[in-house]
Every structure is written in structure tokens, then in C-alpha cells.
Amino acid sequence: MTIQFNDETFRDDYTFRNSQWAIDRFPFPFHEDSYMYSVNMEQHQGGPAGSIFEKRFDVDEHYVSEMRDRALVLAEDPLRCQSLPHMTLAGWDLLELIMVSKSEDYPDLFELHRDGDRWHWINRPLGIDQKFTFMDEATLPYGPMEYITRQTQGDFAVLDQRDENLWMDAGIVTTQADWSLDFDIGMNFFEWHAPVPLAAEMGIFKRALKFLMNIQQGAPARRLNWTMTVNPRLDTSPENYHKWGPQKMTLTPENIGRKQHLRVELQTFFRLPRSNGLVFPIRCYLIALEDLVTVPKWGRRLHRVIRDLPEELAEYKGFTANRAMIVDYLSKFDDGLPTSDGIWPDKDTEPPLQV
Amino acid sequence: MSAGTNKIDVTVTDIVPLNDLVTRFKFERSDGELLPTFSGGAHTVVEMKDGEVSRLNPYSLMSDPNDRTAYTISVRRDEEGRGGSLFMHRNVKVGDRMTISYPVNLFALDLRAKKHLMIAGGIGITPFLSQIRQLDYANGHFELHYACRNRALGSYVDYLTSAHPNDVHIYFDEMKQAIDLENLLDGQPLGTHIYVCGPAGMINWVRDTAEKLGWPREAVHFEEFLAPQSGKPFQVELAASNKTIEVGEHQSLLEAIEAAGVDAPYLCRGGACGQCETNVVDYDGEILHRDHWLEDDEKQSGKKIMPCVSRFEGKILVLDR
Ligand code: HEM
Ligand code: FES
Numbered sequence: 001m002t003i004q005f006n007d008e009t010f011r012d013d014y015t016f017r018n019s020q021w022a023i024d025r026f027p028f029p030f031h032e033d034s035y036m037y038s039v040n041m042e043q044h045q046g047g048p049a050g051s052i053f054e055k056r057f058d059v060d061e062h063y064v065s066e067m068r069d070r071a072l073v074l075a076e077d078p079l080r081c082q083s084l085p086h087m088t089l090a091g092w093d094l095l096e097l098i099m100v101s102k103s104e105d106y107p108d109l110f111e112l113h114r115d116g117d118r119w120h121w122i123n124r125p126l127g128i129d130q131k132f133t134f135m136d137e138a139t140l141p142y143g144p145m146e147y148i149t150r151q152t153q154g155d156f157a158v159l160d161q162r163d164e165n166l167w168m169d170a171g172i173v174t175t176q177a178d179w180s181l182d183f184d185i186g187m188n189f190f191e192w193h194a195p196v197p198l199a200a201e202m203g204i205f206k207r208a209l210k211f212l213m214n215i216q217q218g219a220p221a222r223r224l225n226w227t228m229t230v231n232p233r234l235d236t237s238p239e240n241y242h243k244w245g246p247q248k249m250t251l252t253p254e255n256i257g258r259k260q261h262l263r264v265e266l267q268t269f270f271r272l273p274r275s276n277g278l279v280f281p282i283r284c285y286l287i288a289l290e291d292l293v294t295v296p297k298w299g300r301r302l303h304r305v306i307r308d309l310p311e312e313l314a315e316y317k318g319f320t321a322n323r324a325m326i327v328d329y330l331s332k333f334d335d336g337l338p339t340s341d342g343i344w345p346d347k348d349t350e351p352p353l354q355v
Numbered sequence: 356m357s358a359g360t361n362k363i364d365v366t367v368t369d370i371v372p373l374n375d376l377v378t379r380f381k382f383e384r385s386d387g388e389l390l391p392t393f394s395g396g397a398h399t400v401v402e403m404k405d406g407e408v409s410r411l412n413p414y415s416l417m418s419d420p421n422d423r424t425a426y427t428i429s430v431r432r433d434e435e436g437r438g439g440s441l442f443m444h445r446n447v448k449v450g451d452r453m454t455i456s457y458p459v460n461l462f463a464l465d466l467r468a469k470k471h472l473m474i475a476g477g478i479g480i481t482p483f484l485s486q487i488r489q490l491d492y493a494n495g496h497f498e499l500h501y502a503c504r505n506r507a508l509g510s511y512v513d514y515l516t517s518a519h520p521n522d523v524h525i526y527f528d529e530m531k532q533a534i535d536l537e538n539l540l541d542g543q544p545l546g547t548h549i550y551v552c553g554p555a556g557m558i559n560w561v562r563d564t565a566e567k568l569g570w571p572r573e574a575v576h577f578e579e580f581l582a583p584q585s586g587k588p589f590q591v592e593l594a595a596s597n598k599t600i601e602v603g604e605h606q607s608l609l610e611a612i613e614a615a616g617v618d619a620p621y622l623c624r625g626g627a628c629g630q631c632e633t634n635v636v637d638y639d640g641e642i643l644h645r646d647h648w649l650e651d652d653e654k655q656s657g658k659k660i661m662p663c664v665s666r667f668e669g670k671i672l673v674l675d676r
Contacts, residue, residue: 090393214628273394275394
């Protein structure tokens with residue numbers, strides 16, 4: 001299908017909305033009625049047609065507006081995009097990966113023409129037509145990583161692999177769940193994960209790192225992570241906490257369905273060929289609770305997950321203060337019926353809400 | 356998940372004997388498409404179908420990482436080995452179709468280094484050839500010290516010395532030329548990284564000397580592929596798949612597991628990457644650990660084995676596979 005791009009905002013008046021298409025393909029992250037951290041990784045080699053897993057870099061109706069929001073964040077705070085000097089080659093790797101993937105996966109939106117080192121990139125939704133020399137930074141308006149990620153939804157951490165660890169030596173981070181690139185830059189896998197509760201004791205990070213270091217070219221992997229955000233704000237950064245933190249206090253039983261969003265990250269992992277680095281795109285999807293509960297299975301399950309979530313996780317994810325109100329709201333969409341396995345909506349087979 | 360899942364069908368398009376021991380092979384994709392780019396120091400695992408037996412051996416890619424039309428590898432003939440290199444030398448002909456893995460890099464350059472000091476012994480020269488090409492593009496600063504038996508067996512000596520006359524230093528063992536390692540390491544500028552690839556003795560010598568001189572561990576990189584060694588046949592029980600298998604004299608434990616139709620993970624098949632690590636459920640006998648991966652205490656514990664290179668002698672070995 002051709003995508004109709006929304007004209008919407010992720011700040012101030014928050015005009016962000018999901019169409020029925022976007023609701024139906026939302027990446028619901030819970031495959032069962034409870035949640036705990038795990039090494040939940042699988043191959044990223046496509047998925048059901050139309051799902052957000054199908055393409056290497058999913059493009060949806062929010063694309064153009066998300067890119068506008070990213071430009072606003074970068075204009076206010078250039079440190080959201082950083083690349084240590086040895087990471088330029090990885091930046092070219094990333095530019096190539098995205099341009100090749102998008103032009104193959106969305107030929108009506110993106111075109112890439114290559115004649116040796118002379119490349120021609122056309123991005124129709126953003127109205128960009130760029131001729132440049134591959135591996136020659138002087139021929140692009142930004143460094144290669146910044147250039148291409150200003151045109152790609154989601155945050156990007158670009159990792160150097162050395163000394164049996166991964167190092168966050170480059171990235172662009174404007175749609176994050178309360179962490180800071182400027183703080184994490186130069187850290188290794190265990191250092192930047194230090195604030196996460198329970199997972200280290202469970203041995204999750206040790207196993208996850210081993211898996212990541214062995215990810216091979218042509219064999220990307222993925223996982224989902226989630227949190228809760230009040231208002232559809234992409235930039236929930238520590239730097240701007242004063243702008244969004246207080247908004248958590250504005251929830252009421254009347255507005256919660258509209259204001260409270262489930263925030264899901266599709267995290268993917270690709271080996272970068274020339275630099276032997278690893279790129280970690282973190283793509284954020286938002287959905288208002290009132291839209292989510294239109295899928296009966298999701299309404300039932302989210303209620304059970306949030307109700308039974310270990311307190312440490314709710315605390316870390318930052319919704320302890322509103323948890324009771326959220327559970328109360330969701331309880332109206334849980335009739336106690338069993339739910340089917342897996343994350344899919346199963347609208348045709350799951351019964352409607354029994355009242 | 357085994358890394359072998361990502362494979363490429365290639366055709367052998369050139370075979371060049373370089374000297375008595377080493378032959379160079381060139382692979383192009385059979386479907387006429389381009390091969391993946393790679394990073395200097397990467398290897399590919401080449402599958403050989405030798406009658407009933409199938410062998411998978413890792414070889415460093417030595418071609419230009421930016422040249423996507425072909426990969427080249429150099430294979431040193433090993434008369435004592437289990438036959439992989441002999442198969443390449445004797446049976447493989449131009450025009451043959453073969454299967455290779457996507458490139459995997461366990462010996463990457465540290466791109467932060469101000470200078471790359473490379474030390475090669477014998478056939479250990481091959482990963483440096485692609486690393487040097489990669490550095491050529493980036494104007495990277497390197498210095499290569501390459502020890503080999505004599506001029507006739509010094510593969511690529513002429514090419515290297517003519518392409519990089521100031522940065523390449525050759526040592527012929529038969530002329531009693533040897534690397535003056537302590538002085539070499541002592542005189543390096545701050546920010547230098549050391550890379551060594553060659554026989555085990557050379558790797559240990561460089562690592563030990565560097566450690567003695569106070570080099571940080573993360574500035575010393577090494578790659579040694581161990582070829583799996585032949586040994587007495589033995590029997591293994593695979594508990595998870597409920598099978599009992601025989602490991603032949605010239606077969607590795609990993610190859611025997613694969614031959615039984617059990618999917619087992621691997622990347623390097625040379626005891627270096629850790630991917631094939633397997634839990635030992637029970638054993639009565641001696642595990643012959645030959646890998647570089649397990650720590651000494653793990654080897655002594657008898658709870659882990661790396662089936663790509665390690666073997667077993669004794670009554671019972673039960674693996675969680
Ligand atoms: C190289 C890729 C990865 C990067 C760059 C990355 C980065 C991060 C960052 C920056 C955070 C936030 C930490 C904070 O509070 O400051 C985080 C959280 C977390 N990460 Fe990762 N991560 C990666 C891979 C993984 C993998 C493979 C797993 C596990 C299976 C994992 C599990 C987690 C968990 C469980 C959290 C807490 C999330 C929550 O409860 O909302 N990460 N990660
Ligand atoms: S496959 Fe790499 S250690 Fe066994």
C-alpha cells in the first residue's frame with residue numbers, strides 16, 4: 001500500500017494519532033499474561049506481510065512528522081548526535097545498510113543509484129535528492145551516520161566491538177525512554193546497563209552480550225522492549241525531564257485512556273561489514289490505551305501484565321505513581337477470559353469483551 | 356543458531372600455486388551477484404564435500420575488502436592434518452561449485468589505534484593482507500614484521516615489499532634472521548596496537564613479551580586457528596537429541612554431531628570464538644581440551660567442551676546437545 005503520511009506533533013499540542021492501520025499493526029510486546037526480563041531475541045528476517053517486522057527498517061504513517069521532531073530536538077541540543085573519531089567508517093556502513101534496505105524494500109519511496117563511488121539517493125517523502133561520493137564526508141551536509149539517521153525513524157546506537165565487549169561510541173538519540181547518549185557515550189555494554197534492576201543478577205546481560213558479539217553479517221536479530229509514557233512524546237530524555245516528567249501528574253481517570261500511552265521499542269541488531277561494528281536501531285511505537293483496548297485480547301492481557309508486574313520494574317520504568325490508576329482503567333477491559341498465546345491481535349478468533 | 360546458516364554458493368574461478376606449500380583460490384558468486392563487503396581480518400568457512408565426509412575449514416580472506424567481485428584465500432598444505440587442506444590442493448578444480456559462509460571477523464583492527472603493528476609468521480600473513488588494504492583506504496599507519504622459512508616459501512613477500520617498501524620487514528628463519536621483539540615493542544609510539552597471527556609459539560612469545568613490557572591486554576590482538584586434530588575414535592551420547600554417535604579418527608566432534616543431523620552452533624571452527632561451547636552432562640575418562648576459549652578452571656571442571664577442536668578418551672561422554 002502507499003502510505004499516507006500524517007501531519008502531527010509529538011510535543012505541545014500533541015496531535016499524534018494512530019490510524020486503524022497503525023493500531024492493527026501495533027507491536028504488542030506481551031506474548032503471555034505476565035512479563036519479566038528475558039533474553040528475548042529472535043532472527044530479524046522478515047515477518048507477516050504488513051507487520052512492523054516485515055521490512056528491515058519499517059516506515060509508517062508517522063515518518064515525516066517524526067523526522068521533523070528529530071530535527072527540532074537536534075537544533076536545541078546537538079549533543080544528541082555524537083560519533084567518536086574512529087566510528088566514521090561504521091557511519092558509512094550504516095548509511096549503506098539503510099539506503100540499500102529502504103530502496104529495495106520501498107522502491108516507490110526511496111531510490112539508490114550507484115556507479116562505483118558515485119551515489120545518488122532519492123527520498124521522496126522528505127523531498128531529498130542527493131548526489132554524493134561514498135566514503136567522502138565532504139560531499140554530504142552531515143557526517144554519514146547523522147545524514148542517514150535524520151531520514152530514518154528510531155534512535156541508533158552504533159557500537160564498536162573490541163576487547164570482548166561492545167562500546168557505545170556513536171549514536172543519535174532523540175526518541176528515548178529516559179536515557180542519555182551524552183552520558184553513555186564511550187561506555188561498554190555492562191556500564192550503560194547498570195541502572196537496570198534485576199536483569200544483571202539473572203545473568204541476562206552476560207548471555208545477551210555473547211549473543212550480540214556473535215551476530216553475523218546478513219543475519220540480523222531483534223527484540224521488543226516497552227515502557228509507559230504520558231502524552232505521545234518521543235523525546236522523553238533525562239535532558240528534558242523538566243518538560244515531560246511533570247506531565248505524569250496530569251493523568252485523571254477521565255483523560256487516562258487518551259493520555260496514557262504504551263511505548264514499545266522494536267530493537268534490531270545488524271553487523272556492520274566494513275567496520276565490524278554493530279548497529280542497534282531502537283524504533284519507538286506509541287499507542288494510547290483507549291486505542292489499544294479496542295483489541296479485546298490486548299486489553300485483557302495488558303491489564304494482567306501491569307497489575308502483576310514486579311514493583312522494581314514499574315519503578316524503573318517510571319510509572320509507579322500512576323500504576324493504580326492505570327490498572328483501574330484497564331480492569332474495565334478484562335473480563336477474565338483466557339487469552340491466546342503470542343503477540344498477535346487474533347481479532348477473528350478472540351471473543352469480544354463480555355460485559 | 357549456527358553461523359553456517361548464512362551461506363554463499365560460489366564457483367572457483369582461479370587456482371594459483373604460490374610455492375611448494377601454499378596455493379591461492381579465488382571464489383566468485385555462482386549467481387553472478389556481488390559478494391558481501393567485509394572488514395580486514397575476517398575469515399570464511401569453506402565447506403568441502405570429500406565423498407561421504409564433509410569438512411568445514413576456516414580461511415582468512417586476503418583480498419581487498421572493498422572488492423565485491425571475488426574473495427581469495429590461501430591454503431597451506433598440511434600433510435599431517437585430517438585432509439581439509441589436502442582436499443583443497445588435490446581435488447578442487449577451476450569451475451567447481453563450493454559453499455562458503457558469510458565473512459566473520461574475530462581479528463578486527465582496533466580503529467582507535469594510532470599505529471597498527473603487525474607480526475606474522477608463515478601462513479599467518481593472510482589476514483594482514485586484507486587489513487593492509489583496508490588501512491590503505493583510510494591512510495592508516497601500519498608496520499608489518501613477517502617471519503617465514505625462506506624466500507621461496509614466503510608467500511606474498513615480493514608483493515608486500517614492493518607495495519609498501521617502508522612499512523614491511525621480512526625475516527627468513529633459514530638465514531637466522533629473527534624479529535628483535537623487545538626492542539621493537541619498546542620503541543612504539545603511544546596508541547600503538549599489536550596484532551599477531553602465526554604458529555602458537557609465536558603468538559605466545561608476542562603476548563608474553565608484551566605483557567612483560569607492560570602493554571595493556573586490550574592493545575594486543577591475536578588470531579590462531581587451530582585445525583582440529585585427528586585422534587582415537589570415541590563414542591558420545593547426545594542427551595538432548597537422544598542419540599549415540601561415533602567420532603571417527605579424522606573427524607572432529609563437531610563434524611560428527613553435524614553428521615548425525617543435530618544442529619550445533621559454531622562460528623570459527625577453530626577453538627577461538629566460543630560459539631560451540633557445549634555442556635558436559637557426564638563423563639568417565641579424559642576430555643582433551645584444545646581450544647583457546649575456556650578458562651583453565653573451566654577446562655578442569657569437566658563441565659564444558661568445545662567440540663570444534665576438542666576430543667575425548669575414555670569410557671563415557673554425555674553432552675547436552
Ligand atoms: C547493543 C545493544 C544494546 C544497547 C545499545 C542497549 C542500550 C540500553 C540502554 C541505553 C538502556 C537504558 C538504561 C538506562 O536506564 O540508562 C537499556 C535498558 C535495557 N536493556 Fe539494553 N541495550 C542493548 C541490548 C540489550 C539486549 C540484547 C538486552 C537483552 C536481552 C537488553 C536488555 C535491556 C533491559 C531489560 C533494559 C531495561 C529496559 C526496561 O525495563 O525498560 N539490552 N538498554
Ligand atoms: S566454533 Fe568457535 S570455538 Fe568452536
